[in-house]
Amino acid sequence: xxxxxxxxxxxxxxxxxxxxxxxxxxxxxxxxxxxxxxxxxxxxxxxxxxxxxxxxxxxxxxxxxxxxxxxxxxxxxxxxxxxxxxxxxxxxxxxxxxxxxxxxxxxxxxxxxxxxxxxxxxxxxxxxxxxxxxxxxxxxxxxxxxxxxxxxxxxxxxxxxxxxxxxxxxxxxxxxxxxxxxxxxxxxxxxxxxxxxxxxxxxxxxxxxxxxxxxxxxxxxxxxxxxxxxxxxxxxxxxxxxxxxxxxxxxxxxxxxxxxxxxxxxxxxxxxxxxxxxxxxxxxxxxxxxxxxxxxxxxxxxxxxxxxxxxxxxxxxxxxxxxxxxxxxxxxxxxxxxxxxxxxxxxxxxxxxxxxxxxxxxxxxxxxxxxxxxxxxxxxxxxxxxxxxxxxxxxxxxxxxxxxxxxxxxxxxxxxxxxxxx
Amino acid sequence: xxxxxxxxxxxxxxxxxxxxxxxxxxxxxxxxxxxxxxxxxxxxxxxxxxxxxxxxxxxxxxxxxxxxxxxxxxxxxxxxxxxxxxxxxxxxxxxxxxxxxxxxxxxxxxxxxxxxxxxxxxxxxxxxxxxxxxxxxxxxxxxxxxxxxxxxxxxxxxxxxxxxxxxxxxxxxxxxxxxxxxxxxxxxxxxxxxxxxxxxxxxxxxxxxxxxxxxxxxxxxxxxxxxxxxxxxxxxxxxxxxxxxxxxxxxxxxxxxx
Numbered sequence: 001x002x003x004x005x006x007x008x009x010x011x012x013x014x015x016x017x018x019x020x021x022x023x024x025x026x027x028x029x030x031x032x033x034x035x036x037x038x039x040x041x042x043x044x045x046x047x048x049x050x051x052x053x054x055x056x057x058x059x060x061x062x063x064x065x066x067x068x069x070x071x072x073x074x075x076x077x078x079x080x081x082x083x084x085x086x087x088x089x090x091x092x093x094x095x096x097x098x099x100x101x102x103x104x105x106x107x108x109x110x111x112x113x114x115x116x117x118x119x120x121x122x123x124x125x126x127x128x129x130x131x132x133x134x135x136x137x138x139x140x141x142x143x144x145x146x147x148x149x150x151x152x153x154x155x156x157x158x159x160x161x162x163x164x165x166x167x168x169x170x171x172x173x174x175x176x177x178x179x180x181x182x183x184x185x186x187x188x189x190x191x192x193x194x195x196x197x198x199x200x201x202x203x204x205x206x207x208x209x210x211x212x213x214x215x216x217x218x219x220x221x222x223x224x225x226x227x228x229x230x231x232x233x234x235x236x237x238x239x240x241x242x243x244x245x246x247x248x249x250x251x252x253x254x255x256x257x258x259x260x261x262x263x264x265x266x267x268x269x270x271x272x273x274x275x276x277x278x279x280x281x282x283x284x285x286x287x288x289x290x291x292x293x294x295x296x297x298x299x300x301x302x303x304x305x306x307x308x309x310x311x312x313x314x315x316x317x318x319x320x321x322x323x324x325x326x327x328x329x330x331x332x333x334x335x336x337x338x339x340x341x342x343x344x345x346x347x348x349x350x351x352x353x354x355x356x357x358x359x360x361x362x363x364x365x366x367x368x369x370x371x372x373x374x375x376x377x378x379x380x381x382x383x384x385x386x387x388x389x390x391x392x393x394x395x396x397x398x399x400x401x402x403x404x405x406x407x408x409x410x411x412x413x414x415x416x417x418x419x420x421x422x
Numbered sequence: 423x424x425x426x427x428x429x430x431x432x433x434x435x436x437x438x439x440x441x442x443x444x445x446x447x448x449x450x451x452x453x454x455x456x457x458x459x460x461x462x463x464x465x466x467x468x469x470x471x472x473x474x475x476x477x478x479x480x481x482x483x484x485x486x487x488x489x490x491x492x493x494x495x496x497x498x499x500x501x502x503x504x505x506x507x508x509x510x511x512x513x514x515x516x517x518x519x520x521x522x523x524x525x526x527x528x529x530x531x532x533x534x535x536x537x538x539x540x541x542x543x544x545x546x547x548x549x550x551x552x553x554x555x556x557x558x559x560x561x562x563x564x565x566x567x568x569x570x571x572x573x574x575x576x577x578x579x580x581x582x583x584x585x586x587x588x589x590x591x592x593x594x595x596x597x598x599x600x601x602x603x604x605x606x607x608x609x610x611x612x613x614x615x616x617x618x619x620x621x622x623x624x625x626x627x628x629x630x631x632x633x634x635x636x637x638x639x640x641x642x643x644x645x646x647x648x649x650x651x652x653x654x655x656x657x658x659x660x661x662x663x664x665x666x667x668x669x670x671x672x673x674x675x676x677x678x679x680x
């Protein structure tokens with residue numbers, strides 16, 4: 001009997017040990033996947049924050065630019081920069097034939113003319129002089145410089161010719177290639193050219209969408225939750241509503257996208273591809289999440305607090321507003337942030353309402369066309385150019401950073417509220 | 423208290439029936455409660471004494487399935503009448519609960535909440551006075567006067583319950599309902615509260631539900647014994663404890679059941 005008891009006890013301890021082991025290995029697995037994921041994103045993406053520049057001497061020849069003596073600012077604006085830009089590139093190899101000159105031109109971005117123009121607008125007294133100007137390297141050379149380019153492929157399978165590589169290597173050897181922090185990745189909108197493409201449009205698009213979503217979903221959801229939890233009679237009808245809110249939370253997001261397309265765009269004729277429509281669509285998706293979270297945290301407020309307030313002669317409204325709602329706010333806010341974080345990462349409904357369009361302007365309001373970060377990732381991941389590979393990872397990093405900042409913000413708000421009420 | 427030799431009746435319950443859905447919880451309760459006296463309601467768990475207490479400030483309204491029939495006259499006014507305003511009623515009838523339930527706010531805010539919502543103070547100074555007198559009456563002032571702006575939830579259990587009493591008396595109610603106010607407290611805190619109850623009955627009519635027969639005997643002048651939803655017997659505490667009419671009361675008091 002005694003021995004049996006001992007065996008049983010051992011068995012119970014062993015079971016606990018096994019369970020601990022399972023738990024630990026589960027956590028280990030989760031951490032491992034997370035580490036692999038983050039390592040992969042960072043190792044592919046970090047190079048996107050650097051940009052390669054070619055330093056090319058440019059002679060600002062007034063004659064070629066068709067400028068008269070003492071040109072005004074307007075003259076400088078209207079001057080012809082294309083020819084001096086072409087000439088500067090051609091000068092990299094004095095012996096180049098016409099085809100090779102063309103190849104030389106393609107070593108920099110098509111933006112090079114504008115970069116030269118900006119140089120002169122900043123420093124008008126450069127006319128007639130020569131200055132070394134930083135020009136954005138083409139995305140392929142950018143990748144060559146970062147070591148991501150398979151140089152040993154046969155030439156006909158590469159977009160960079162042997163000739164371009166030869167000139168580029170000469171420039172590198174002369175110290176005329178430089179890598180700098182890629183500001184334009186944050187300030188430019190999307191572009192077909194990988195070296196010029198940036199996330200400004202999609203970043204602003206995401207911010208506007210989230211703001212619209214927050215402004216619609218939060219008040220509606222909180223009011224709905226308070227009414228259902230504190231005021232509505234408990235009957236079959238409210239049960240029915242509750243079941244449907246739970247169902248709504250499980251509806252695939254693409255269905256909301258179709259709703260946005262069919263109702264907001266087709267019936268209400270709202271402008272397509274805009275954060276306004278995106279935000280409204282996302283708010284439909286976020287509503288049930290916030291309602292459920294807000295109701296749960298209202299339910300968690302101890303009934304004794306409600307009774308205390310009611311017994312003091314507070315009306316139902318006062319009981320709710322003075323006591324129950326403030327106590328439920330931390331939970332409601334974290335639910336809201338979770339809902340918004342979901343909305344921030346949502347792609348499918350935005351694609352349906354047209355936020356997948358190629359947008360090369362930065363939106364100034366929710367009424368302007370814009371992309372959003374997850375859609376931008378989708379667009380770039382689809383692109384063939386090698387330059388976009390690192391951009392996809394970089395964009396994911398920005399999106400993750402955005403999410404982490406949001407969560408941090410939520411934690412801070414939560415902490416503040418809880419301190420006040422405990 | 424006697425006026426012209428007649429005890430003043432503060433609350434008069436007539437044939438009160440309470441139902442939770444289809445289940446009847448109270449049967450035909452008729453009970454008179456005297457002014458400025460402590461009335462104890464005793465009985466085994468589930469006998470309906472708390473339910474009856476909650477009828478007196480209509481806290482049962484909160485429970486959807488609960489319905490109350492019969493008349494409850496307070497100052498000769500039927501509180502179950504449609505014209506009765508519960509907010510007004512609860513201003514006059516304070517309540518202290520079984521578990522201390524201070525608001526998760528500061529001590530000051532806890533006590534000033536009632537006077538604030540009922541607009542009882544014109545100025546900050548007046549409010550300070552109300553808070554001070556309420557805390558003094560609840561015998562808590564000396565212990566907390568230096569930390570009025572700290573959270574009320576940081577007090578000990580007994581202090582929290584006295585804070586709840588201070589909160590209840592801050593609006594100067596005519597009646598205070600106490601639902602087992604000492605069941606979560608240790609003997610010392612219980613003794614303090616009992617002393618307090620004795621003091622409070624000078625200005626308030628007190629009805630206390632208790633599981634402790636000793637407590638009922640100590641603090642009350644009148645006692646009602648409930649069993650299975652019926653008021654078996656009521657009368658002066660002396661009589662109920664020493665010479666009850668009903669054998670059930672006798673059995674309960676001597677500890678033979680319950």
